[in-house]
Amino acid sequence: MATTMVPRIKLGSQGLEVSAQGLGCMGMSAFYGAPKPEADMINLIHYALNSGVTFLDTSDVYGPHTNEILLAKALGGGMRDKVELATKFGIRGGGRGICGDPAYVRASCEASLKRLDVECIDLYYQHRIDKHIPIEVTMGELKKLVEEGKIKYVGLSEASASTIRRAHAIHPVTAVQLEWSLWSRDAEEEIIPTCRELGIGIVAYSPLGRGFLSSGPNLVENLSEVDRRKNHPRFQAENAEQNYNLYERINKVAAKKGCTPSQLALAWLHHQGNDVCPIPGTTKIENLNQNIGALSVNLTAEDMSELESIASAVKGDRYPPGISTWKDSDTPPLSTWKAT
Structure with a gap:
């Protein structure tokens, strides 16, 4: 059992309370190599809950x-009430793109409720923004689902500041999920200040740089051929050497602080404010314990400054070309919408 007590935080200003660190569940089933053994993953989830990590993150596309x-x-078996369950819609499988159409929103929610075997989803995100449908239209349907008791709170993922504002005007957005870590800081200029202005919680996915901030070169060298990270620019040869140097510098700071590089990276996020919840993913109990241990790492202002200086040297884009992010998430004005 992890020894660090996981505190609770208010996520956003609408009433949702979660563990200060969540658990990203994607890698258990998808994208990072073959799916992991089901029994082992169920055991890991139970261990996380017993350790105080109760905020679980999934998606219909995983x-x-x-x-x-x-x-x-x-x-099953009475565990539902112990968790804050977040899932997502919007990315259609089989390369069929992104959809925010009201009928699709409703059908996706109904399907997730059935698969999750729950009556209500605690936090329901639009996973990516449909650039062809006004965000007001998508949010209007999500508002109806809240009113019907099928979801409690609404979230957005990889949304621009203007999209967040427009969405929030239709129905309160409880949380925005975005990639935020020592090597992904592009949201700090506009999106994070917008969330804070509007009282929206921040959920940081890939807080360990997709594992790079945990293992550095060892991760890159051991990626399987079916692991999507092999195609990410920051893992490519032309960028890898500089990023290895970044990892070594972080490693030195971690040694000075008496913690691991992954704990240091998570601690940096925890020190950003009590409106931030990182959701590191893992498939191993020992890594889960290590992640929880980050809550006990104290960083000074000098530590934070040093880490931010190191992080500024990261090389390469976050995603390969063609992947939607907040940078291209603006939608048409509502006045252009004609329901079909």
């Missing part, structure tokens, strides 16, 4: 569908 089904199995 698998697709199999990660939600895994969570349903893990949360």
Whole structure:
């Protein structure tokens, strides 16, 4: 059992309370190599809950569908009330793109409820923004689902500041999920200040740089051929050497602080404010314990400054070309919408 007590935080200003560190469940079922053994992952989820990590993050596209089904199995037998369950919609499988159409929103929610075997989803995100449908239209349907008791709170993922403002005007956005870590800081200029102005919680995905801030070169050298990270620019040869140097510098600071590089990276996020919840993913109990241990790492202003100086040297884009992010998430004005 992890010894560090995981505190609780208010995520956003609408009433949702979660563990200060969550658990990203994607890698258990999808994208980072072959799916992991189901029994082991259920055991890991139970261990996380018993350790105080109760905020679980999934999506209908993870698998697709199999990660939600895994969570349903893990949360059977009376475990549902112990968790804050977040899932997402919007990325259609099979290369069919992104969709925010109201009928699709509703159908996706109904399907996730069935797979998760729950009556209500605690936090329901639009996983990526449909650039062809006004965000007001998508949020209007999400508002209806809240009113019907099918979801409690609404979130957005990889949304621009203007999209967040427009969405929030239709129905309060409780949380924005974005990639934020020592090597992904592009949201700091506009998106994070916008969230804070509006009272929206911040959920940091890939807080360990997709594992790079945990293992550095060892991770890159051992990626399987079916691991999507092999195609990410920051893992490519032309960028890798500079990023290895970044990892070594972080490693030295971690040694000075008496912690691991991954704990240092998570601690940096925890020190950003009590409105931030990182959701590191893992498939191993020892890594989960290590991640929880980050909550006990204290960083001074000098430590934070040094880390930010190091992080500014990261090389390469976050994603390969063609992947939607907040940078291209603006939608048409509502006045252009004609329902079909």
